[in-house]
Amino acid sequence: xxxxxxxxxxxxxxxxxxxxxxxxxxxxxxxxxxxxxxxxxxxxxxxxxxxxxxxxxxxxxxxxxxxxxxxxxxxxxxxxxxxxxxxxxxxxxxxxxxxxxxxxxxxxxxxxxxxxxxxxxxxxxxxxxxxxxxxxxxxxxxxxxxxxxxxxxxxxxxxxxxxxxxxxxxxxxxxxxxxxxxxxxxxxxxxxxxxxxxxxxxxxxxxxxxxxxxxxxxxxxxxxxxxxxxxxxxxxxxxxxxxxxxxxxxxxxxxxxxxxxxxxxxxxxxxxxxxxxxxxxxxxxxxxxxxxxxxxxxxxxxxxxxxxxxxxxxxxxxxxxxxxxxxxxxxxxxxxxxxxxxxxxxxxxxxxxxxxxxxxxxxxxxxxxxxxxxxxxxxxxxxxxxxxxxxxxxxxxxxxxxxxxxxxxxxxxxxxxxxxxxxxxxxxxxxxxxxxxxxxxxxxxxxxxxxxxxxxxxxxxxxxxxxxxxxxxxxxxxxxxxxxxxxxx
Amino acid sequence: xxxxxxxxxxxxxxxxxxxxxxxxxxxxxxxxxxxxxxxxxxxxxxxxxxxxxxxxxxxxxxxxxxxxxxxxxxxxxxxxxxxxxxxxxxxxxxxxxxxxxxxxxxxxxxxxxxxxxxxxxxxxxxxxxxxxxxxxxxxxxxxxxxxxxxxxxxxxxxxxxxxxxxxxxxxxxxxxxxxxxxxxxxxxxxxxxxxxxxxxxxxxxxxxxxxxxxxxxxxxxxxxxxxxxxxxxxxxxxxxxxxxxxxxxxxxxxxxxxxxxxxxxxxxxxxxxxxxxxxxxxxxxxxxxxxxxxxxxxxxxxxxxxxxxxxxxxxxxxxxxxxxxxxxxxxxxxxxxxxxxxxxxxxxxxxxxxxxxxxxxxxxxxxxxxxxxxxxxxxxxxxxxxxxxxxxxxxxxxxxxxxxxxxxxxxxxxxxxxxxxxxxxxxxxxxxxxxxxxxxxxxxxxxxxxxxxxxxxxxxxxxxxxxxxxxxxxxxxxxxxxxxxxxxx
Numbered sequence: 007x008x009x010x011x012x013x014x015x016x017x018x019x020x021x022x023x024x025x026x027x028x029x030x031x032x033x034x035x036x037x038x039x040x041x042x043x044x045x046x047x048x049x050x051x052x053x054x055x056x057x058x059x060x061x062x063x064x065x066x067x068x069x070x071x072x073x074x075x076x077x078x079x080x081x082x083x084x085x086x087x088x089x090x091x092x093x094x095x096x097x098x099x100x101x102x103x104x105x106x107x108x109x110x111x112x113x114x115x116x117x118x119x120x121x122x123x124x125x126x127x128x129x130x131x132x133x134x135x136x137x138x139x140x141x142x143x144x145x146x147x148x149x150x151x152x153x154x155x156x157x158x159x160x161x162x163x164x165x166x167x168x169x170x171x172x173x174x175x176x177x178x179x180x181x182x183x184x185x186x187x188x189x190x191x192x193x194x195x196x197x198x199x200x201x202x203x204x205x206x207x208x209x210x211x212x213x214x215x216x217x218x219x220x221x222x223x224x225x226x227x228x229x230x231x232x233x234x235x236x237x238x239x240x241x242x243x244x245x246x247x248x249x250x251x252x253x254x255x256x257x258x259x260x261x262x263x264x265x266x267x268x269x270x271x272x273x274x275x276x277x278x279x280x281x282x283x284x285x286x287x288x289x290x291x292x293x294x295x296x297x298x299x300x301x302x303x304x305x306x307x308x309x310x311x312x313x314x315x316x317x318x319x320x321x322x323x324x325x326x327x328x329x330x331x332x333x334x335x336x337x338x339x340x341x342x343x344x345x346x347x348x349x350x351x352x353x354x355x356x357x358x359x360x361x362x363x364x365x366x367x368x369x370x371x372x373x374x375x376x377x378x379x380x381x382x383x384x385x386x387x388x389x390x391x392x393x394x395x396x397x398x399x400x401x402x403x404x405x406x407x408x409x410x411x412x413x414x415x416x417x418x419x420x421x422x423x424x425x426x427x428x429x430x431x432x433x434x435x436x437x438x439x440x441x442x443x444x445x446x447x448x449x450x451x452x453x454x455x456x457x458x459x460x461x462x463x464x465x466x467x468x469x470x471x472x473x474x475x476x477x478x479x480x481x482x483x484x485x486x487x488x489x490x491x492x493x494x495x
Numbered sequence: 496x497x498x499x500x501x502x503x504x505x506x507x508x509x510x511x512x513x514x515x516x517x518x519x520x521x522x523x524x525x526x527x528x529x530x531x532x533x534x535x536x537x538x539x540x541x542x543x544x545x546x547x548x549x550x551x552x553x554x555x556x557x558x559x560x561x562x563x564x565x566x567x568x569x570x571x572x573x574x575x576x577x578x579x580x581x582x583x584x585x586x587x588x589x590x591x592x593x594x595x596x597x598x599x600x601x602x603x604x605x606x607x608x609x610x611x612x613x614x615x616x617x618x619x620x621x622x623x624x625x626x627x628x629x630x631x632x633x634x635x636x637x638x639x640x641x642x643x644x645x646x647x648x649x650x651x652x653x654x655x656x657x658x659x660x661x662x663x664x665x666x667x668x669x670x671x672x673x674x675x676x677x678x679x680x681x682x683x684x685x686x687x688x689x690x691x692x693x694x695x696x697x698x699x700x701x702x703x704x705x706x707x708x709x710x711x712x713x714x715x716x717x718x719x720x721x722x723x724x725x726x727x728x729x730x731x732x733x734x735x736x737x738x739x740x741x742x743x744x745x746x747x748x749x750x751x752x753x754x755x756x757x758x759x760x761x762x763x764x765x766x767x768x769x770x771x772x773x774x775x776x777x778x779x780x781x782x783x784x785x786x787x788x789x790x791x792x793x794x795x796x797x798x799x800x801x802x803x804x805x806x807x808x809x810x811x812x813x814x815x816x817x818x819x820x821x822x823x824x825x826x827x828x829x830x831x832x833x834x835x836x837x838x839x840x841x842x843x844x845x846x847x848x849x850x851x852x853x854x855x856x857x858x859x860x861x862x863x864x865x866x867x868x869x870x871x872x873x874x875x876x877x878x879x880x881x882x883x884x885x886x887x888x889x890x891x892x893x894x895x896x897x898x899x900x901x902x903x904x905x906x907x908x909x910x911x912x913x914x915x916x917x918x919x920x921x922x923x924x925x926x927x928x929x930x931x932x933x934x935x936x937x938x939x940x941x942x943x944x945x946x947x948x949x950x951x952x953x954x955x956x957x958x959x960x961x962x963x964x965x966x967x968x969x970x971x972x973x974x975x976x977x978x979x980x981x982x983x984x
Contacts, residue, residue: 007761007935098736240936244765244924247587247954266934272496272759276733279768301877303792322811366876368868372861379857387855388790435733445755446496447729465736 008200008271011209017223021047021190023488024211024224025231026197026264029057030474031457032231033180034481035440035488037121040187044226044489048184049195049213051259055181056174058233058257058429058458059474063136064172066118066478067091067146067471069162070111074142077127082160084108089157090148091463094314095472098277098465106438107463107479114479115164117495122179124167133289133309135470138342140167146469147311151390163471176474200228200267200453207451208271227452227488229440231481232264234430234458236281241266245278246430248320253427255284260429264459268434271453272444276461278432282468283316285426287329287408288347290339293395295331296377299323302360302370304377307391311469316426319408325425328363329406330356330374332399349404359403374399431468433460439494440484454488456481497689497760500698506712510536510679512977513700513713514720515686515753518546519963520946521720522669523970524929524977526610529676533715533978537673538684538702540748544670545663547722547746547918547947548963552625553661555607555967556580556635556960558651559600563631566616571649573597578646579637580952583803584961587766587954595927596952596968603968604653606984611668613656622778622798624959627831629656635958636800640879652960665963689717689756689942696940697760716941716977718929720970723919723947724751725770734767735919737809742916744773749918753948757923760942761933765950767921771957772805774915776818776897777836779828782884784820785866788812791849791858793866796880800958805915808897814914817852818895819845819863821888838893848892863888920957922949928983929973943977945970 023039025032028050039046050057069075070084088108092099107114119125126142137144144163147153166172166179184191195215201223203209210223235241237260242250254260265275287297292308297315299305306318319327336349353359360370377399380386384393409425434442434455441449442460456462457477464472482495512528514521517539528535539546558564559573577597581588596603608614615631626633633652636642655661655668673680684704690712692698699712724730726749731739743749754764776786781797786804788794795807808816825838842848849859866888869875873882898914923931923944930938931949945951946966953961971984 098732098739243587244763245767247766250587270761270934274733277736278734301792301794303790305790368865369877372865376857376861388858445759 008202008267009212011201011203014201014221017210018220019047020223020225021045022224022226023229023485024049024222025229025485026211027057027231027233028055028191029231029233029457029477030059030177030180031477031481033177033184034478035229035231035456035485036184036189037187038482038485038495039489040189042486042489042491046189047222048189048191049197049222050191050193051196052257053193055184055191056177056257058255058260059477060174060177061257062171062173062255062474063470064166064168064176065144065163065471065474067162067469067475068111068115068164069160070108072112072115072164074125074127074164075160078129078143078161080160082162084111086157086160087111087162090153093153093156094147094311094469095464095467099467100463100465103438103463103476103480107476117482118478121183123176125164126167129161133293133312134343135284135289135312136170138170140169141165142167146471147314150310150392151307197267200271202271203452205451206272208453224452226490227454229484229488230264230268230434230453230455230459231457231477232459233260234433235262235265236260236429238262245432246281248279249281249428249430251424253424255282255427255429260458264455265433268442268453268455272450273442273453274435274445276432276435277465280431280464280466281428282313282431282473283320283426283428285312285316285319285408287312287406288339288343288345290343291329291331291336291347291406294335294338295329295399298328298330298365298370298373300326300365302365302373304373304389307386307389309391309395313468313470317467320426325408327408328365329408330359331404331406333402333404334400336404347406350407350410351405352402354401356403359405363405430458431461431464431473433458436460438483439487440480441487454484456484497691497756498701500690500692503690503710506699507709508536508711510534510711510713511715512536512718512974513538513711514718514974515700516546516720516722517544517680518720518722518946518966519548519666519669520966520970522666522673523967524718524720524945524974525673525678526676527971527974527984528978529678531975531978531980535678536711537678537680538686538711539680539682540685541746542682544673544680545666545746547744547749548966549663549666550746551660551662551744551963552959553655553657553665554633554652554960554963556651556958556964557600557604557653558649559597561601561604561653563614563616563653564649567618567632567650569649571651573600575646575649576600576651579642582642582645583636583800583958584953584956588956589950589952589954592927592952592965592969596965606971607967610672612665614653615656618650622782622801623832624773624778624801625659627659629658630654631656635960636803639799639881640796686756689760691760692941694940695761697942713941715979716943718973718977719753719757719923719942719944719948720946720966721753721948722749723922724754725749725918727751734921735770737768738770738917738919740913742913744771744916744918749947753944754922757931757942757944761939762931762942763924763934765921765924766954769920769953769955770917771802771920771962772809772915772917774801774805774808774897776801776895777828777832777834779832780818780820780825780836780895783824783827784818784888787817787819787854787859787862789815789854791854791862793862793878796875796878798880798884802957802959806957809915814897816897817854818897819848820893820895822891822893823889825893836895839896839899840894841891843890845892848894852894919947920950920953922947925949927972928976929969930976943973945973
């Protein structure tokens with residue numbers, strides 16, 4: 007529960023803008039608040055910067071004609087980018103946030119490079135979670151059905167120049183920029199309560215460091231960039247029960263604390279049951295084969311962004327899914343893209359394979375038969391997979407259990423044994439400028455938020471790069487707004 | 496936002512227990528509070544009792560060996576009833592609430608009959624939303640896969656003795672009982688704010704009647720039985736966007752006001768994206784034919800409870816679904832069960848039918864072929880429909896658009912033109928005894944709730960009878976607890 011200024015007496019510390027949480031959103035908020043001339047303090051519960059952002063793949067969703075897109079030969083516009091995001095992050099994605107995000111995406115690219123984040127002008131051109139390369143650009147489903155009919159396709163996944171997972175590099179560069187700016191960053195500092203002023207606005211916080219309580223007054227505003235709630239089992243059960251029991255993409259500290267503190271101060275939340283589902287499969291395997299449900303049916307074009315496959319598999323098929331591929335398809339996948347995943351069952355026919363894995367044989371037989379009949383002509387009337395990936399499957403056939411999992415080649419990646427690694431994408435209801443709204447839709451004075459503590463661009467859909475993307479983008483807006491500006495950097 | 500006692504001065508009215516909302520949960524809470532000896536007041540915004548309960552089908556989910564079950568030749572136990580509910584209302588249904596509900600279900604049946612609600616000892620034995628008869632008992636999917644393997648099947652849908660929709664009779668009888676009890680029921684009275692006492696507990700309310708504000712002190716407790724939030728478009732968009740744009744099963748006043756007032760006083764909510772989906776189709780038609788998705792695939796055993804078909808169709812297939820039946824199946828359905836629904840397209844083969852309605856022809860052809868091959872042997876390895884409904888389909892084939900809708904033969908029933916009529920099943924987080932919990936899981940003093948203002952037995956699944964069921968059952972508990980007892984009637 008929040009405390010009140012009357013109880014606090016005098017605060018131990020004072021600042022203009024206080025940012026809580028030092029992942030990518032917190033770094034962006036602190037940088038922009040400091041740039042606005044505000045005295046800025048950043049409290050982080052861990053011993054150093056990074057948070058879950060540093061463990062991520064590092065992709066940032068950017069477009070509208072960035073230098074990297076242009077260097078790779080793609081034209082793009084904010085309008086086409088917004089059309090894609092509205093479709094892929096929906097239904098009911100935040101069109102106002104998406105509009106701002108797309109319109110200022112090139113400027114945000116420039117901001118990132120100014121702060122030292124490097125991107126290489128080369129394209130990775132195949133479905134993947136995290137390519138085994140340092141290519142700076144990748145597709146996030148823009149060239150897959152139905153998105154290729156909704157918006158002019160352009161790749162918009164921008165990757166910091168690292169082999170594989172780039173989140174650590176991103177956070178190293180942002181943290182170096184924070185260090186160079188006038189930001190008072192304090193670690194091992196866990197915020198326990200917001201402090202409300204006489205106007206019910208947020209006036210500061212109570213925190214703990216090595217067991218000792220201290221208070222901080224924030225003259226202008228508090229920015230919550232505390233992450234999501236995938237590590238809070240009770241919140242998951244209350245709001246996103248389908249995510250319970252799956253692996254977690256987090257640094258272990260995404261306990262929803264910031265969301266709860268804001269709610270206790272009257273804040274509203276939004277889309278709390280939504281999640282990103284990093285399903286435990288190799289995108290190149292389903293693109294070359296198929297994914298089927300427990301009835302042996304295909305349910306999605308397998309060449310789309312794998313997170314969308316994961317959401318369909320969990321929310322629509324209850325994660326009762328199998329990867330089916332033939333030997334020729336499996337062998338075509340370079341070793342570096344296999345992440346050690348091997349067939350779990352092999353058989354000479356779809357019917358026999360179905361028997362082995364407990365699917366209705368006549369159904370899987372018919373699924374492969376219909377697939378092959380059309381694949382021969384480069385067509386997929388059922389799911390609209392691109393002809394590039396279509397070829398009749400032939401014996402021997404293999405099945406791969408998604409539940410058996412896989413091991414990502416880097417820390418924090420898609421991992422093993424539970425079918426998927428997930429994080430939450432619902433959270434506090436905020437304006438474009440990061441003001442936290444109460445149950446009546448009015449801004450709570452002095453309280454701002456960004457990143458996965460908020461409901462951002464998304465409602466239900468998700469593509470990689472939109473969390474680091476909206477975290478840094480709206481983190482900047484929130485930092486600027488908390489400093490007293492109009493929010494727009 | 497809540498008001499504070501200090502601002503109120505002296506209250507206009509005083510009572511021991513104040514119940515807000517006069518549907519089935521409010522009636523049950525008021526009756527039990529009054530029976531406990533508490534002075535009880537009931538405020539209802541409409542001009543008379545009933546709420547959405549009065550517009551419903553009237554089914555009440557009861558079992559464990561009720562006199563009606565026994566008279567129809569069924570044995571049942573609380574254990575089997577609980578097993579079914581845990582499976583059908585899950586995943587993550589409230590096992591503590593379900594345990595109480597099943598254990599005391601026969602006693603709740605007796606309470607209802609004591610209060611004048613009649614049930615006839617005869618069974619309606621076919622899938623239906625609301626049977627065109629006054630039979631007192633019906634199946635709610637207990638005899639369908641997988642529930643018939645999870646729990647010993649027994650029908651538990653108890654229907655007040657009315658031809659068709661029984662909600663009005665139920666509420667007439669409960670309202671008559673409330674009138675006979677010492678309950679001060681006041682109509683046209685819209686509660687606008689909770690009033691908090693010095694201990695942050697709820698001390699009363701502010702309300703309006705014909706534009707004039709008045710205040711009520713509740714010495715022992717306030718019970719919120721204000722219904723769900725299907726009529727609040729903003730709350731739907733924030734929490735249950737998949738329900739936006741569908742028809743509404745409500746009296747038009749399910750605006751989530753009670754949930755919001757409690758949240759503003761610190762209450763937590765649970766499972767806010769869940770909903771009952773009254774899909775616009777005739778259960779007897781899909782049982783005799785099939786329901787397919789936009790890929791021409793079956794996705795559920797069509798003889799299960801139709802609300803579960805509706806949830807699968809909306810949440811898993813995006814409501815992109817079609818009813819497929821042959822002439823023989825259609826003709827076998829009695830006129831009274833058709834609710835005026837007629838084929839929208841007819842063709843001589845599944846492939847031609849698919850062309851007409853825009854499905855992939857090879858897929859629907861293969862679906863019907865696999866279905867027929869097994870139906871001949873009375874088997875359905877894909878979806879496990881009971882052999883009673885299995886028969887190879889033959890030309891001519893018909894399609895029925897779910898989006899085209901239908902008209903229920905009674906007011907407030909499943910209606911037309913939007914694919915489904917829905918209501919919300921998430922809400923306030925409460926204990927078994929109706930205490931409203933805050934974000935830390937602690938009870939808010941003086942605040943109780945029941946019915947669709949709360950998350951009840953359910954998490955995501957739903958079967959008919961569990962709303963009137965948990966509303967009346969936990970309404971009784973909440974009324975008793977608010978009166979100062981231990982909650983258990």
